[in-house]
């Protein structure tokens with residue numbers, strides 16, 4: 001039986017959901033699939049050697065991969081010359097701008113130096129976990145689209161069909177410029193605050209942080225370290241919205257979306273934001289899904 005591994009980092013679950021769809025499709029085709037969820041401690045990192053198919057999955061942060069993906073690329077074993085390992089990339093983001101196509105540049109360059117070669121990259125639009133809150137109707141539309149599109153693209157991945165996203169002019173420079181976000185988020189993460197009047201002391205945030213960056217002293221006070229990757233898992237999943245995420249607090253999004261929403265289309269003051277780009281994304285996805293259905297690739 002063939003084996004696949006996807007190394008996944010997911011702050012609030014969107015990217016993980018896409019990986020779950022890939023896993024289901026791979027396993028429907030007899031490919032045993034491991035989803036390895038990344039945390040700061042990479043001492044237990046499985047080697048990609050034992051796997052026929054290797055993938056990396058992440059949410060786009062500031063038009064880049066979060067720095068934990070760069071740490072992962074550096075932690076993988078270096079391969080001998082002539083023994084390149086192929087890999088694919090899955091990523092999710094809140095908006096469908098082409099600029100997001102540049103997000104893997106740095107990770108890809110590190111992986112190339114270590115003997116790994118990318119053959120495919122797929123991008124799924126999922127609800128924002130930061131910047132602004134999409135309506136549930138929009139979030140559900142994104143999820144419905146991903147649920148139909150991911151199996152089609154998982155099939156392409158199984159066949160190792162090349163799929164490289166088109167770059168943008170000055171993409172490398174823009175990606176470099178936005179990587180300032182990475183050290184900035186470490187500093188910003190130290191300045192998080194918890195509103196003690198709202199906090200119910202459930203400890204969810206401490207347990208959830210993938211970087212082990214949050215601790216709570218015996219005095220009940222929260223302490224935030226310098227390893228934040230700004231995944232927003234703590235603030236997004238706090239049941240009482242008690243977090244203040246420092247400089248980015250104006251962009252905070254709290255609480256799960258209703259991805260199964262089936263009611264009327266909801267209006268939002270952000271409806272005009274990237275309207276054309278969302279339209280293009282949904283139309284292209286629909287075309288690809290229809291084509292796969294006509295060719296009996298999927299039901």
Ligand SMILES: Cc1cc2nc3c(=O)[nH]c(=O)nc-3n(C[C@H](O)[C@H](O)[C@H](O)COP(=O)(O)O)c2cc1C
Pocket residue numbers: 009010011012013014015016058059060061062063064092093094095096097100126127128129130230231232
């Ligand atoms: C720090 C940060 C930066 C982000 N930057 C972008 C971005 O540049 N472009 C974008 O479309 N979405 C951006 N987003 C939104 C996420 O990429 C999106 O919500 C993603 O689906 C979250 O996936 P996750 O639940 O797996 O973490 C950003 C989110 C965060 C927290």
Ligand code: SF4
Pocket residue numbers: 194198199200201202203204205206237238239240241242243
């Ligand atoms: S998740 Fe929210 S309510 Fe629970 S301990 Fe953390 S800050 Fe307090």
Ligand code: SF4
Pocket residue numbers: 189208209210211212213214227228229230231232233234235
């Ligand atoms: S402190 Fe919060 S935003 Fe930062 S890495 Fe931990 S869970 Fe993510």
